[in-house]
Structure formats: C-alpha cells, structure tokens
Amino acid sequence: MSIRPTLAAVAARAGVSPSTASLVFSGSPRVTPGTKERVLAAAATLGYAGPDPLAASLRRGRSGVIGAFVGERLLYAFRDPVAVQLLDGITEVLGAHGVGLLLLAGDTGRPSTEQIGRIPLDAAIFATCGLEDDPALDQLRTRGVPLVVVEGPVVDGVVLIDIDDRRGTRELARHLHDLGHRHVEVLTMPLRLDGRRGPIDAARRTRAHYRDVRHRLEGVEDVFGPVPAVEAASNAVAEGAAAGRALLDVPAHRRPTAVIAQSDVLAAGVLQAAADLGLRVPEDLSVAGFDGADLHWLGDARLTTVVQPTDEKGRAAAQAAMDLVAGGSPRDLTLPVTLRIGTTSGPAPS
Amino acid sequence: MSIRPTLAAVAARAGVSPSTASLVFSGSPRVTPGTKERVLAAAATLGYAGPDPLAASLRRGRSGVIGAFVGERLLYAFRDPVAVQLLDGITEVLGAHGVGLLLLAGDTGRPSTEQIGRIPLDAAIFATCGLEDDPALDQLRTRGVPLVVVEGPVVDGVVLIDIDDRRGTRELARHLHDLGHRHVEVLTMPLRLDGRRGPIDAARRTRAHYRDVRHRLEGVEDVFGPVPAVEAASNAVAEGAAAGRALLDVPAHRRPTAVIAQSDVLAAGVLQAAADLGLRVPEDLSVAGFDGADLHWLGDARLTTVVQPTDEKGRAAAQAAMDLVAGGSPRDLTLPVTLRIGTTSGPAPS
DNA sequence: TGCTCCTGTCGAATCGATTCGATCGCCGTT
DNA sequence: AACGGCGATCGAATCGATTCGACAGGAGCA
Structure with missing residues (x-):
C-alpha cells in the first residue's frame, strides 16, 4: 500500500x-x-x-486543464452574477470535453505570476480582467500557452471574445434621449483595481484599464456627448448604492434625470439609493443597467438594461480555448447585445 | 518560433x-x-x-493543483453564498502557497468520474457534497489522492473538516422553545440531488445523503422531539419562498409558530413568503436560518441564525490538503458554531 | 502448399525536467 | 610541495506513461 x-x-x-x-x-x-x-x-x-495523469500528460503534451483568470479576489468575482454566469458557460463546454477548469485569482498572494508558471495549463481564458499590460498575460504568451480573452485587450495571437458594448450603450442612451432626458450621469465599474471611487476626471479616464468600461462609456457619449461619470470602487450593490446616494442626494436642479450604470448590480444599488431618498422610479428618475442578469433581489422592478449573452460568451470562450488546444485557429468573435426596456426608465420629468 | x-x-x-x-x-x-x-x-x-510545468510535475510527483468538488452544477454552487465563501477561504490558503484550485462540478457531463482520472491532482477537497457513496470519491481514493471532506461522510483515511451542526441547531431550537414555541417545522436543504421537494416521510429520510442535513435536523429534534419537515429541491431563495408558502398558507391553527430553515438562503425565502402572506415577523411567525451568511438582499431584518465560520472552514480544509500533500497527517477538525439571535425570532403568539 | 494480408503484441524511443552522487579545480594549510 | 577541504558543475538515472514502426503468427485465397 x-x-x-x-x-x-x-x-x-x-x-x-x-x-x-x-x-x-x-x-x-x-x-x-x-x-x-x-x-x-x-x-x-x-x-x-x-x-498516472502526470506521466500521461507529459507524453501527450496536454494536461487537460484550462485556466480561467478572474481579476480580483475570487470572493468578489463570485459575487458578480455576470462573472458567475460566464464561468458557468465555460465549465459547460469544458466539462463536456472532460477538461478541468483551474481558477486563477489576480491578487491571491504575491507570487501570482510565479504560480502561473508552475501550473500545467493547456490554455488560459482571461475571463473578467481585461488588463492590457497584465504580467500574467505576458508570462503565458511567452510560454506559448494559447490564450483567449473575454472583452479584453486586442493582443496579437490572442483570441478575443467580445460583445458590442459600445453599440449596446448607444442604443440605451438613445432610448433615454428619446424619452427627453438631457441630464444623464454614468456610474462606471472600476477603471482600475485600486479601490478608487468618485468622479472621473480626464486624467483618471486615460488610465482606464478595462475595455468594456471604456466602450460602455463611449456608447453613451455617442448620443449625449461628454457626460459626467463617477466610478465605483467595485462591482457591488453596496457600491452602487453609495455612488447613487452621492449622485442623487443633491439639489433637484442639479440632479440627473437618468443614471446609466455600467452593470445591473450597480444599477440595483442606485435603485436602492433612490428608494432611500424617496425618489420614484421612473417618475422622478430613470435608471438603467447593463448585463441582463437576473437579480432576484430586485423585487418586481424590471430593470431597463442592455442584455448580453453572458453564458454564450462563456461557451464561446471555452470553445475557442478547446479549438486552440486542438491546434485550430478560431476567429475573434463579437456577440450581439440587445436593449431591454423595463420599468425603470420613463419620460424625463419636467 | x-x-x-x-x-x-x-x-x-x-x-x-x-x-x-x-x-x-x-x-x-x-x-x-x-x-x-x-x-x-x-x-x-x-x-x-x-x-515546462508538466515535466517538472512528473519528476517532482506533484502538479501544484488541488481539486475542489462542488456537488452540483457550478452555477448553483456559485449562487450559494456559503459555498462561495468556503471556496474563497480555500483559495486564500492555496493561493498563498502558489497552488492552483481546480473546480470540479458533479454533474457536468457524464464522464465526470472519467475526467477526474485524467486530471493531475495533488489532493482533492470535497467542498459542498457530502455523498457517502460518491463514485468520484472512491476513484480518487484508490488512486491514492489525498482527500479532505468538508462536512462530509466519515471515511477511513480521509480528513474531515466539520462543524458542530447538531449542537448549533440544538441551541437554536432551545432558544425557540424558551420563547414558547411548540409548533415548529423544519425546512431542510435537499436530502439528495434528485430535485424532489415536499414533506419528508420516514422512507425519504433514511435516504438522506448529506450529513449536515441530517445533523441539523437531529439538533432540532433533540429539543422538540419528532418534528415535521419539508425538503427544498435546492438551496435557493425561490425554493425557500415556495416551501414557505406551502408551509404558511394554511389555516392559522395548523400553521407553525416558527420555521427553522436549514440555511439562511432558505430562511430568506420563508421571510419573503411570510411577507407575501401578510404575516408579521416575529410577531406572528419566527424564522430562523443557518450559516450566518451576509445576505444583503434581506433588507433590515437581522436573521436569527446559527453562525458558522465558513471561511475558516475553507482555510482549514485547504490547510489540511496542503499538509497531506506535504506528507503530514492532519487531524480531523470540528469548528464551533454560535447562535446569533436577530430580529426574526420572538415569543410565540398565543 | 505457399504466399499474402491482417491483426494482436511488443520494443524502444520519447516527453522535458529534477536530483543525487561524483568529479574537477582551486585555495588554504602545514 | 603535497594534501585536505570545499564549492561549482556535470552525468546519468528517473519520473510513468504513450506511440510508432516492427514482428510474428494465423487466416484466407489461389
């Protein structure tokens, strides 16, 4: 024995x-x-x-493991329904092929990039972290590990699975514009992972790391032109609520008639803040989100939002990764998004 | 190149x-x-x-990867705040040691057990699935992979990280008994993963697969004696609400004065159902949960519950796994739980 | 009966690094 | 001047399986 x-x-x-x-x-x-x-x-x-899987892997040259990078600490990633759904889509495909999913968190311990080098990966998916200068990405690239990036930076030799963020928010913005809104503000997801929150100035904006954040902002500006934006420190309901209070707890004439949050989670926070302040939605304030996540804690309000096919995105990313491992060269993919008008947007108050 | x-x-x-x-x-x-x-x-x-990590792993005999088993489909596991926190605790320790966490879902594809055999694992943690006859567990055991089980079955040669489920619910039950409650009903988590829900009879009860479910029920019976129990099909708020309606939407004299849910998530559902039915908590009905999870969608109600150190549990499991890989023989561990009395329990109505 | 073809089994090379004990200098010491 | 000691480098075995081409033996066919 x-x-x-x-x-x-x-x-x-x-x-x-x-x-x-x-x-x-x-x-x-x-x-x-x-x-x-x-x-x-x-x-x-x-x-x-x-x-022995190790010996077999060495001989075969494949370990049967694909890594998924979630930028932040796992706990926060798990709290994000979109990230969760994305991962679920990924595992759906990987599981069907008998491939394991290895979770890689961005900040768990210093030796993150060290760790990556020691783990046998057939491919890696950058799931919720579109950093353009991620050292881990470089590390894996020079190692020759096939890479798939979800809504990430455009890097040569890396497959990109994207959604049409900009067009989505543009349609959303047009919807609000048609409703007569002229004073909208945007609540963005974090531009960087430095825990900063608050109004975004030009300097800060140039330091935006995440493509989706930038694109979702640009879509709004396509319609409204330059728009004031505040940044949340993380993609969480409480953050949305805090930002919402800051945005809405001002004299009425300075208060926006619509808030466009860059995620449903943040939008849920804004709704909470609005309720706390006694503002009626959508009579006094319109609120919009992004993702089309099913947030069961929203009650009966149906959020106006841009629906993205999150699970499809996950499946596509996983499929691309599998193709890469098999030696294929899958093409970049941009998935469509659709505007879903709910009960949280209405005509601008006069 | x-x-x-x-x-x-x-x-x-x-x-x-x-x-x-x-x-x-x-x-x-x-x-x-x-x-x-x-x-x-x-x-x-x-x-x-x-x-090359593969070659290095073969020589070293270790792959630097530890597997975590979550019983159900990943999506459901992620929806469960307790499972998430547990995983977070696990990654906290593993990450610090540069070890990767491989997620293994129970039902993703048929070849689940096949898949397990093909993936290089240094150890495995059965995180949220205490099946006693899990084929995957056997598979790993004969393969010689060190195993840690969280709240799982007692198996020879497998380290068990446990909490004192029974004592916890016993104290909770005593609290309710002291408040004068005599008619309590229990809402259990699934006894098996077969999607069944509804009242639990003796036959069904003997088929209970999960230790924690059994122990949490026994704790209540230590105080109240045999108690009617209904089973939820999954550990989700909507399930809790459905079960809650079934439990509470009956003539007043047949309605329990207290419902003990086996998880906070289920309890949240019961609270929802109570609100829908116009029942005041705790005046008309006391509701208790288990876990001490922070459910931000609960509003201002503070749930009476049994608090378990979930993240500590995760850290302990991961540490035990690391010890096993290093050749040590960590001891079984039972972590304490504490009763937290909130605003959802009060004197039984006359 | 002889020849070919086919099928089941075997040998041996290979995957790419780690690691232990051995070796080879070089320096300091008496 | 010879020798002991020490530290850097090297050789070679090893981890455990996969896989391709070779081989042998039996079946089919003329």
Whole structure:
C-alpha cells in the first residue's frame, strides 16, 4: 500500500508488455478481449487505478486543464452574477470535453505570476480582467500557452471574445434621449483595481484599464456627448448604492434625470439609493443597467438594461480555448447585445 | 518560433549542462552569478520562459493543483453564498502557497468520474457534497489522492473538516422553545440531488445523503422531539419562498409558530413568503436560518441564525490538503458554531 | 502448399525536467 | 610541495506513461 503500482508493474503481472497494457487503458479496440481482461484483473489485484495523469500528460503534451483568470479576489468575482454566469458557460463546454477548469485569482498572494508558471495549463481564458499590460498575460504568451480573452485587450495571437458594448450603450442612451432626458450621469465599474471611487476626471479616464468600461462609456457619449461619470470602487450593490446616494442626494436642479450604470448590480444599488431618498422610479428618475442578469433581489422592478449573452460568451470562450488546444485557429468573435426596456426608465420629468 | 525550446537547448546554448541550467531556474544559491547570467541570457535569446510545468510535475510527483468538488452544477454552487465563501477561504490558503484550485462540478457531463482520472491532482477537497457513496470519491481514493471532506461522510483515511451542526441547531431550537414555541417545522436543504421537494416521510429520510442535513435536523429534534419537515429541491431563495408558502398558507391553527430553515438562503425565502402572506415577523411567525451568511438582499431584518465560520472552514480544509500533500497527517477538525439571535425570532403568539 | 494480408503484441524511443552522487579545480594549510 | 577541504558543475538515472514502426503468427485465397 505504500508505493503505488505503475503501469509497467501491472503489465508484468498480466504477462504482457507495457505497450499492450497502455492500449487496454486507453480503450483501444485493437486488443483481444482475453488480454484485456487479464490486464484489468492484474490491475485490480494490484490496486492500480489507471495511468498516472502526470506521466500521461507529459507524453501527450496536454494536461487537460484550462485556466480561467478572474481579476480580483475570487470572493468578489463570485459575487458578480455576470462573472458567475460566464464561468458557468465555460465549465459547460469544458466539462463536456472532460477538461478541468483551474481558477486563477489576480491578487491571491504575491507570487501570482510565479504560480502561473508552475501550473500545467493547456490554455488560459482571461475571463473578467481585461488588463492590457497584465504580467500574467505576458508570462503565458511567452510560454506559448494559447490564450483567449473575454472583452479584453486586442493582443496579437490572442483570441478575443467580445460583445458590442459600445453599440449596446448607444442604443440605451438613445432610448433615454428619446424619452427627453438631457441630464444623464454614468456610474462606471472600476477603471482600475485600486479601490478608487468618485468622479472621473480626464486624467483618471486615460488610465482606464478595462475595455468594456471604456466602450460602455463611449456608447453613451455617442448620443449625449461628454457626460459626467463617477466610478465605483467595485462591482457591488453596496457600491452602487453609495455612488447613487452621492449622485442623487443633491439639489433637484442639479440632479440627473437618468443614471446609466455600467452593470445591473450597480444599477440595483442606485435603485436602492433612490428608494432611500424617496425618489420614484421612473417618475422622478430613470435608471438603467447593463448585463441582463437576473437579480432576484430586485423585487418586481424590471430593470431597463442592455442584455448580453453572458453564458454564450462563456461557451464561446471555452470553445475557442478547446479549438486552440486542438491546434485550430478560431476567429475573434463579437456577440450581439440587445436593449431591454423595463420599468425603470420613463419620460424625463419636467 | 514553431517549436518551443527545452531546458537542454538553453543549457547547450549557454555552454553548461542541463543540471546546472535546472539549478538556475530553481533559484539555487549554489550557482555562480556569472553562470546564472549566461543561462538566463541564453534563455532570453531562445525565448525560453522557464521549465515546462508538466515535466517538472512528473519528476517532482506533484502538479501544484488541488481539486475542489462542488456537488452540483457550478452555477448553483456559485449562487450559494456559503459555498462561495468556503471556496474563497480555500483559495486564500492555496493561493498563498502558489497552488492552483481546480473546480470540479458533479454533474457536468457524464464522464465526470472519467475526467477526474485524467486530471493531475495533488489532493482533492470535497467542498459542498457530502455523498457517502460518491463514485468520484472512491476513484480518487484508490488512486491514492489525498482527500479532505468538508462536512462530509466519515471515511477511513480521509480528513474531515466539520462543524458542530447538531449542537448549533440544538441551541437554536432551545432558544425557540424558551420563547414558547411548540409548533415548529423544519425546512431542510435537499436530502439528495434528485430535485424532489415536499414533506419528508420516514422512507425519504433514511435516504438522506448529506450529513449536515441530517445533523441539523437531529439538533432540532433533540429539543422538540419528532418534528415535521419539508425538503427544498435546492438551496435557493425561490425554493425557500415556495416551501414557505406551502408551509404558511394554511389555516392559522395548523400553521407553525416558527420555521427553522436549514440555511439562511432558505430562511430568506420563508421571510419573503411570510411577507407575501401578510404575516408579521416575529410577531406572528419566527424564522430562523443557518450559516450566518451576509445576505444583503434581506433588507433590515437581522436573521436569527446559527453562525458558522465558513471561511475558516475553507482555510482549514485547504490547510489540511496542503499538509497531506506535504506528507503530514492532519487531524480531523470540528469548528464551533454560535447562535446569533436577530430580529426574526420572538415569543410565540398565543 | 505457399504466399499474402491482417491483426494482436511488443520494443524502444520519447516527453522535458529534477536530483543525487561524483568529479574537477582551486585555495588554504602545514 | 603535497594534501585536505570545499564549492561549482556535470552525468546519468528517473519520473510513468504513450506511440510508432516492427514482428510474428494465423487466416484466407489461389
């Protein structure tokens, strides 16, 4: 029991060569039933549970593991329904192919990039972190690990799975504009992971790391021109509520008639803040989000939002990763988004 | 660029032996600065990003990957705040040691157990699935993979990280008993993963797969004796609400004065159902949960619940796994729980 | 009967690094 | 001047399986 048996030991016990034993475990049809049975019997006697995955991986050159990068600490990623749904879409495809999903958090421990080098990955998906200068991305690239980026930066040799963020918010903005809104403000997701929050000035804006954040802002500006924007420190309801209070707890003439949040989660916070301040939605204030996540804690309000096919995005990313591993060269993909008008947007108050 | 360079190639280029080159990359102090530099220079020229993790893993016998099993589909696991917090605790420890976390979902694709055999794991943690006859568990056990089980079955040679479920609900039950409640009903988490819901009869109860479910029920019965119980099909707010309606939408004399839910999530659903039915909490009905999760969508109600140290549980499980990989033999651990009395429990109505 | 073809099994090379014990200088010591 | 000691580097075995081409033996066919 102390030392685990090897394939060679099983082969010897069964009186066949290691090659044949290997054939048996790989389920080759070219092996006689009798032989097969002898090998399996020997394996059973010795308590051999099948080929060592490490050795098999080395020989095959593939480990059967694909890494998914979530930028922040796992806990925050898990709190984000979009990230969760994305991961679910990914696992759906990977699981069907018998490939494991390895979670990589951005800031867990310093040696993050060190860790990445030590783990056998067939490919990696940058799921919720579109950093353009991510050291981990560089690390994996020079290592030759196939890479897929979701809503991330355009990097040569990296497959990009994208959604049409800008067009989505543009349609949303047009919807609000048609309703007569002229004073809208945008509540953005974090521009960087430095915990900063508050109004965004030009300097800060140039430091925006995330593509989706930029694009969702530009879509609004396509319609309204330059628009005041505040940044949330993280993509959480409480953050949205805090930002919402700051945005709305001002004299009425300075208060926006509509707030466009860059995510449904943030929008939920804004709704909360509005309720706390006694503002009626949509009579006094319109609120819009992004994602089309099903937030069961929203109550009966149906959020006006831009629906993105999050799970499809995850599946596409995983499929691209699988294709890369198989030696293919999948093309970049941009998935469509659709405007969904709910009960939180209405005519601008006079 | 087509073929990736090997350590041997780098060594040759630098004019040293592979052994020495290996020493360089493993950061050994026993190598002359000059040599080290030559090797690194050669690596840079060839575009060598460090030793192949697969080969290194094979030699070392460790892959640097630990698997976490979540019973259900990932999406549902992620929706459960307790599971999420547990995973976060796990990654906290693993990340600090540069070990990756591989997520394994129970039902993703049929070849689940097949998949497990193909993935290099140094150890596995059964996080949210305490099946006693899980084929995956057997598979890993015969393979010799060190195992840690969280609130799972007692299996020989497997480390168990537990909490004192029974004592927790016992104290909770006593609290309600002291308040005068005599007619309580229990809303349990799923006894099995078969999507069944509704009242639990004796036959069904004997088929309960999950230890924590059983223990949390027994704790209540320690105080109240046999108690009617209904089962939720999954651990979700909507399930809790549905079960809550079934439980509460009955003639007043047959309605329980207190509902003990086996999780905060389910309890939140019961609160919702109570509100829908116009029942005041705690005046007309007391509601209690389990876990001590921070459910931000609960509003201002503070749930009476049993607080368990979920993140500590995760850290302990991960630490135990690390110890096992290192060859140690960590002991089983039972973490304490504490009763937290909130605003949802009060004297039984007369 | 002899020849070909086919099928099941085997040998041996290979995947790419790690690591232990051995070796080779070089320096200090007596 | 010879020798002991020490530290840097090297050789070679090893981790455990996969896989391709070779091989042997039996079946089919003429």
